Amino acid sequence: MGLEVCKAVDAADDLELVARVDQGDPLASVADAGARVLVDFTTPDVVMDNLRWAIGQGISVVVGTSGFSEERLAQVRTWLSEKPEAGVLIAPNFGIGAVLMMQFAAKAARYFESVEIIEQHHPRKLDAPSGTATHTAKVIAAARAEAGLGAMPDATKEEFDHARGADINGVRVHAVRASGLVAHQEVLFGTTGETLTIRHDSLDRASFMPGVLLAVRALVSRPGLTIGLDPLLG
Numbered sequence: 001m002g003l004e005v006c007k008a009v010d011a012a013d014d015l016e017l018v019a020r021v022d023q024g025d026p027l028a029s030v031a032d033a034g035a036r037v038l039v040d041f042t043t044p045d046v047v048m049d050n051l052r053w054a055i056g057q058g059i060s061v062v063v064g065t066s067g068f069s070e071e072r073l074a075q076v077r078t079w080l081s082e083k084p085e086a087g088v089l090i091a092p093n094f095g096i097g098a099v100l101m102m103q104f105a106a107k108a109a110r111y112f113e114s115v116e117i118i119e120q121h122h123p124r125k126l127d128a129p130s131g132t133a134t135h136t137a138k139v140i141a142a143a144r145a146e147a148g149l150g151a152m153p154d155a156t157k158e159e160f161d162h163a164r165g166a167d168i169n170g171v172r173v174h175a176v177r178a179s180g181l182v183a184h185q186e187v188l189f190g191t192t193g194e195t196l197t198i199r200h201d202s203l204d205r206a207s208f209m210p211g212v213l214l215a216v217r218a219l220v221s222r223p224g225l226t227i228g229l230d231p232l233l234g
């Protein structure tokens with residue numbers, strides 16, 4: 001993703017790529033180069049250190065790295081309150097189609113008694129389930145709670161470990177890893193006599209770049225914490 005972002009920024013007429021940082025490179029080179037926005041696609045282990053450093057320097061940050069809990073978001077808000085000029089945008093998925101998939105799923109949630117999420121990724125992915133699937137489960141769970149829906153029907157009494165997937169706020173999420181895949185997700189809804197499947201496929205990492213560039217441009221004049229691309233899409 002880092003390479004893909006560098007290519008996309010380089011190719012944009014209105015943006016200038018001033019620094020590239022890989023593991024082991026000094027972050028100070030970002031500040032020395034006069035960067036106004038830092039884009040972080042690293043790992044959940046290091047992203048918070050990067051964020052703390054960048055916010056401390058007054059540099060805004062676009063974050064694609066997954067692994068953001070409520071506690072992490074609260075920490076970012078605290079850091080930002082000390083640097084009101086800085087902005088941070090954290091998005092579980094920068095693909096426009098993926099953002100729409102999550103919005104459609106939230107809209108459908110109230111009408112179906114059952115829903116499960118099946119995400120599929122390349123086998124080099126470190127985290128499971130994906131940030132996108134986790135976020136989708138949370139927005140579906142919130143929509144179900146708002147509509148007064150209870151637990152989903154499920155008679156399972158005996159199971160091999162994890163056979164029914166991870167339980168995220170009451171929504172089952174299944175993670176598939178296989179060579180050849182990029183990033184894919186299905187949200188499967190069911191109710192009496194019908195199912196609805198909402199599916200999104202990222203077939204190439206270029207799919208994330210329009211969303212990343214949109215966020216970079218917005219953050220030049222958008223202080224505070226923004227979650228997801230939705231507020232930028234109107």
Ligand SMILES: NC(=O)C1=CN([C@@H]2O[C@H](COP(=O)(O)OP(=O)(O)OC[C@H]3O[C@@H](n4cnc5c(N)ncnc54)[C@H](OP(=O)(O)O)[C@@H]3O)[C@@H](O)[C@H]2O)C=CC1
Nearest residue numbers: 001002021022023041042046064065066091092093094208
């Ligand atoms: N929000 C979105 O739309 C998307 C989010 N992602 C997320 O982005 C993250 C990265 O994904 P991906 O690019 O596929 O993963 P990769 O493992 O291919 O890349 C991560 C890179 O970060 C480098 N790195 C590790 N530590 C640091 C550090 N301290 N400073 C700078 N660089 C560092 C790694 O170096 P090294 O190889 O030496 O360890 C590696 O090159 C994941 O969390 C993934 O889930 C991915 C795609 C889309």
Ligand SMILES: O=C(O)C1=N[C@H](C(=O)O)C[C@H](O)C1
Nearest residue numbers: 066092093125130131132183
């Ligand atoms: O690691 C990936 O590849 C991806 N990670 C993000 C996630 O965890 O949801 C976004 C997309 O699914 C690709």
